[in-house]
Amino acid sequence: MLQREKKIGKLYYSIGEVASLFEVNPSLIRYWEKEFDILKPQKNKKGNRLFTSQDLDNLRIIYHLVKERGYTLQGAKDKLKENKQDVLNQVVVIDSLNRLKGFLLDLKDAL
Secondary structure, eight states, X not given: XXXXXXXXOOSOBOXXXXXXXXXXXXXXXXXXXHHOTTOOOEEOTTOOEEBOHHHHHHHHHHHIIIIISOOOHHHHHHHHHHHHHHHHHHHXXXXXXXXXXHHHHHHHHHO
């Protein structure tokens, strides 16, 4: 389960921040960057990766396919080529349902 993304309005996220957001190791983020063409983080002069909100959205899609749905890397690549918008819609619905579930559990605890 992903940690809730903080709405702090950052333009760029470090690889450490992204890894903690998805609760994975930074090495996995670097590996996915090599494997998936849709991940193109910018790099600063020191070579540090800087992820945008679009990169986070793409990582969320990859995370959903690989970690939550159990796709192989090749299967996830094929699914993205086949219909990326369909996968994105599924991720949005699942995120909404998880937020609703969290709200309802908090409400239950408050009663």
